[in-house]
Amino acid sequence: MLGDMSSDVAVPGLPWNLGSSQGKKGKVEERDLEQFLYLMMVVKETLRLHPPAPLLAPRECMNQCKVNGYDISPGTRVMVNVWAIGRNHEYWNDPDEFCPERFDSLIDYKGQHFEFLPFGSGRRICPGMTMGM
Numbered sequence: 001m002l003g004d005m006s007s008d009v010a011v012p013g014l015p016w017n018l019g020s021s022q023g024k025k026g027k028v029e030e031r032d033l034e035q036f037l038y039l040m041m042v043v044k045e046t047l048r049l050h051p052p053a054p055l056l057a058p059r060e061c062m063n064q065c066k067v068n069g070y071d072i073s074p075g076t077r078v079m080v081n082v083w084a085i086g087r088n089h090e091y092w093n094d095p096d097e098f099c100p101e102r103f104d105s106l107i108d109y110k111g112q113h114f115e116f117l118p119f120g121s122g123r124r125i126c127p128g129m130t131m132g133m
Ligand code: HEM
Pocket: 051, 052, 053, 056, 057, 058, 117, 118, 119, 120, 121, 122, 123, 124, 125, 126, 127, 128, 129, 131, 132, 133
């Protein structure tokens, strides 16, 4: 019956089950959000495909170094293209597909997984990350 929330909802292929004890409150409160794992996956997948800051903040190289065979001199301005990294075939299967299920692993957005940097990384990482999420 439409609107009947008493039945269990199992999501095939996903590691949790929205069981009978959940979904009966009738309203969502902010403290419930951390239980909404699939919603979190949808948000992450959206940030992967459409990062609001696709080029991060520019960095200036301090020391001579080599990246992927390129010599980078001190003083060079370096841009990190998070948009392109999020759609790179080397790191993502079917990168142009919207597929929240790819985030059922432990990949997070806190700057340690370099294939997924919607909030940047390092000292200049977004301080509003938690509020943004
Ligand atoms: C979905 C929401 C948001 C996204 C995707 C986002 C993304 C970013 C990114 C990519 C950077 C640059 C980080 C880097 O270059 O390493 C940044 C910086 C920054 N963000 Fe956010 N942001 C979001 C929300 C917010 C909110 C809600 C606030 C404040 C309440 C905020 C405040 C800042 C500030 C102040 C910086 C500059 C940090 C610095 O340069 O040291 N952001 N953000």
